[in-house]
Amino acid sequence: MSDRTTDEGGHRRPREQRTDLTKASESASQQGPEQGRRATREKRGHGQGMSKDQQQMEDGTARRRAGHRAVPQLHLHLLWGKGAKPWQALGRHRRLIVLGILLGLTGAATSLAQPAVIGQLVGAAEKGRPVTEPILIAAALFTADAVLGALHSYTIGLAGENIVYDIRSTLTSRLLRSRFRAYSDWQQGDVFSRMVSDTLLARSTMTHAIDSILNNGFLVIGGIVLMAWIDMVLLAATLVCLGVTSVVSLWLARGVHRVSVRNQTDTGNFGSALLRVLGAMPTVKASRAESREAEGIAVIAKEARKSGIKVTVMSSLLDPTMSIGTQLALTVVIGLGAARSATGAMPAADLTAFILYLFYLVAPLLQLFESIAQFQVGRASVDRLAELGRIEVETDQRYDPATARTRSGRSRSRGYEAGLVFDEVRFSYPNSQQVILGGVSFTVPDRGLTAIVGPSGAGKSTVFQLIERLFDPVSGVIRIDGTDITDMPLNQLRSVVGYVDQDHTLLRGSVRDNLTYSAPNAGDKDIAEALRMANLTEVIAALPNGLDTGLGDRGAGLSGGQRQRLAIARTLLQTPRFLLLDEATANLDSESEGALRDSIAMISEFCAVIAIAHRLSTVTQAQQIIVMDKGTVQATGTHADLNRTNALYSRLSKLQELSDIAS
Numbered sequence: 001m002s003d004r005t006t007d008e009g010g011h012r013r014p015r016e017q018r019t020d021l022t023k024a025s026e027s028a029s030q031q032g033p034e035q036g037r038r039a040t041r042e043k044r045g046h047g048q049g050m051s052k053d054q055q056q057m058e059d060g061t062a063r064r065r066a067g068h069r070a071v072p073q074l075h076l077h078l079l080w081g082k083g084a085k086p087w088q089a090l091g092r093h094r095r096l097i098v099l100g101i102l103l104g105l106t107g108a109a110t111s112l113a114q115p116a117v118i119g120q121l122v123g124a125a126e127k128g129r130p131v132t133e134p135i136l137i138a139a140a141l142f143t144a145d146a147v148l149g150a151l152h153s154y155t156i157g158l159a160g161e162n163i164v165y166d167i168r169s170t171l172t173s174r175l176l177r178s179r180f181r182a183y184s185d186w187q188q189g190d191v192f193s194r195m196v197s198d199t200l201l202a203r204s205t206m207t208h209a210i211d212s213i214l215n216n217g218f219l220v221i222g223g224i225v226l227m228a229w230i231d232m233v234l235l236a237a238t239l240v241c242l243g244v245t246s247v248v249s250l251w252l253a254r255g256v257h258r259v260s261v262r263n264q265t266d267t268g269n270f271g272s273a274l275l276r277v278l279g280a281m282p283t284v285k286a287s288r289a290e291s292r293e294a295e296g297i298a299v300i301a302k303e304a305r306k307s308g309i310k311v312t313v314m315s316s317l318l319d320p321t322m323s324i325g326t327q328l329a330l331t332v333v334i335g336l337g338a339a340r341s342a343t344g345a346m347p348a349a350d351l352t353a354f355i356l357y358l359f360y361l362v363a364p365l366l367q368l369f370e371s372i373a374q375f376q377v378g379r380a381s382v383d384r385l386a387e388l389g390r391i392e393v394e395t396d397q398r399y400d401p402a403t404a405r406t407r408s409g410r411s412r413s414r415g416y417e418a419g420l421v422f423d424e425v426r427f428s429y430p431n432s433q434q435v436i437l438g439g440v441s442f443t444v445p446d447r448g449l450t451a452i453v454g455p456s457g458a459g460k461s462t463v464f465q466l467i468e469r470l471f472d473p474v475s476g477v478i479r480i481d482g483t484d485i486t487d488m489p490l491n492q493l494r495s496v497v498g499y500v501d502q503d504h505t506l507l508r509g510s511v512r513d514n515l516t517y518s519a520p521n522a523g524d525k526d527i528a529e530a531l532r533m534a535n536l537t538e539v540i541a542a543l544p545n546g547l548d549t550g551l552g553d554r555g556a557g558l559s560g561g562q563r564q565r566l567a568i569a570r571t572l573l574q575t576p577r578f579l580l581l582d583e584a585t586a587n588l589d590s591e592s593e594g595a596l597r598d599s600i601a602m603i604s605e606f607c608a609v610i611a612i613a614h615r616l617s618t619v620t621q622a623q624q625i626i627v628m629d630k631g632t633v634q635a636t637g638t639h640a641d642l643n644r645t646n647a648l649y650s651r652l653s654k655l656q657e658l659s660d661i662a663s
């Protein structure tokens with residue numbers, strides 16, 4: 001099967017797309033149905049004029065090409081996953097981070113040299129030697145320290161922003177390409193909170209915290225070495241005082257990690273709860289549920305507050321713990337040092353340098369432990385992002401190679417049927433035992449209107465979700481022109497299948513943005529034609545800015561029926577070969593429904609329209625009607641046949657007549 005309206009990457013070709021709809025419908029209306037059909041078929045080149053081998057070659061090429069556009073991988077999980085290579089996690093930002101760390105370390109070296117130079121200055125002054133040289137060296141060190149510090153901050157900040165950008169863009173791409181059933185398991189608010197706040201925390205971990213741990217660690221170790229060089233006795237006293245507090249601080253830092261994980265989960269829960277009600281404001285108001293919901297969300301917010309306070313308590317204990325240790329060390333050093341200096345065991349210049357090193361050590365030591373705590377907070381975020389990054393994505397490879405081979409063996413049998421075929425399809429939703437489709441078989445020819453009717457819950461919408469491959473059957477095959485759809489690249493499948501779902505979702509943006517959503521290069525002529533077919537020309541003309549009028553969330557600004565027709569026009573611009581309409585006429589008044597019925601009749605001249613309809617009046621003209629009940633096909637036929645032969649259909653038909661009379 002080939003689709004000549006797709007390019008190498010599986011995208012639709014703009015030029016052909018722009019003209020497809022107009023030309024096809026013009027042909028259909030001007031040349032009469034048969035010629036129009038032929039003209040459209042030729043333009044679409046859907047493979048009927050090709051040999052089967054050619055088609056299969058094109059299939060393979062298209063699949064390989066589509067497969068080349070690999071879904072971006074998030075490497076964050078490597079940081080703490082099995083066989084972790086932290087280096088890889090930093091990806092292409094490694095160089096920048098290394099540069100930042102080197103700048104920081106050089107800055108730290110200049111800092112470490114300062115007390116020694118000041119010690120020399122004191123020594124020179126003590127002995128009455130010239131002090132110009134040590135002053136100049138000290139000034140050069142201060143300047144270098146300041147410049148290196150600024151460059152260091154900028155480099156690390158830049159790497160941080162790059163990393164956040166990378167994580168966000170990679171994760172967004174993965175989320176949008178995720179398998180529908182995998183995405184359905186996630187709460188939107190949780191996803192949102194991970195994408196916004198966890199990425200910021202992860203940035204701190206991967207740049208500032210790591211950098212600070214290395215730099216301050218270097219300063220601390222360097223300071224200790226220099227202090228050892230000056231006086232071992234004073235150093236031993238210092239280490240005893242600081243050692244105890246360091247152990248306590250490390251224990252606190254671990255605690256910070258534990259409570260941070262809890263706090264980030266609570267924050268995600270808060271986001272989910274908020275999104276849930278914000279997405280249903282009219283229902284909340286109509287149900288007078290404002291106070292109830294506000295109270296419920298306040299409870300969740302309280303949980304986040306509680307775990308947030310725990311993080312604050314643990315983090316704020318770090319500072320005083322370290323302060324106690326350093327104050328103690330300072331007191332001991334000054335007392336012991338003064339005594340040693342008085343006995344002449346230690347020169348005054350050495351004591352000055354030692355005390356300065358101790359002062360210099362205090363800030364890096366505090367920062368070191370703060371960074372370890374920050375690292376632990378960010379680590380929890382990195383873990384949460386890595387979990388999101390492992391979401392299963394749709395690939396254009398075969399869903400299950402072994403099964404696909406067996407299926408394609410069957411599906412590529414000689415004499416395949418053109419159109420869409422359900423062959424003994426069985427299906428249950430993931431994590432559910434309920435059989436939703438129990439061996440459904442039917443054939444939809446590649447032209448004309450096919451209606452699917454049946455009571456609520458019969459499995460009609462599920463049939464559409466399987467055609468779109470939002471889910472895959474448990475067993476059985478769905479074929480398009482003889483090809484198992486699991487063997488088709490997804491974007492090829494979705495370019496030949498247009499789907500107007502029950503919610504006919506519109507997005508915030510202009511009418512034009514919404515119309516051209518699946519055909520971004522559609523021209524004005526095609527847009528006008530699609531609007532005409534969906535009976536929207538006058539409606540759009542009456543809007544203040546016509547096609548450029550802005551719509552609110554989910555298409556606010558248009559009536560329910562207008563939104564529904566706009567969704568149909570949007571799908572028409574995609575020039576699908578199979579147009580799936582799920583309850584497309586549910587919100588229409590009788591007049592609009594009649595107009596749309598005419599449009600569907602016209603559209604079905606050049607593609608296969610499959611319409612789920614509760615209003616049977618919409619589909620009485622259908623070439624075939626499939627009656628579904630409890631996940632099986634009860635009967636297939638025309639309106640007249642089914643009215644005569646099928647009890648369920650004639651009952652639905654009678655109920656419909658009654659409701660029409662009543663209205």
Ligand SMILES: Nc1ncnc2c1ncn2[C@@H]1O[C@H](COP(=O)(O)OP(=O)(O)OP(=O)(O)O)[C@@H](O)[C@H]1O
Binds near residue numbers: 429436456457
């Ligand atoms: N995501 C899902 N997870 C589990 N079960 C589901 C899911 N979606 C639908 N179902 C179940 O599948 C069955 C068939 O649903 P489906 O939406 O296909 O019916 P339908 O015939 O289109 O109904 P209606 O005419 O009311 O839209 C229902 O029993 C429903 O509860």
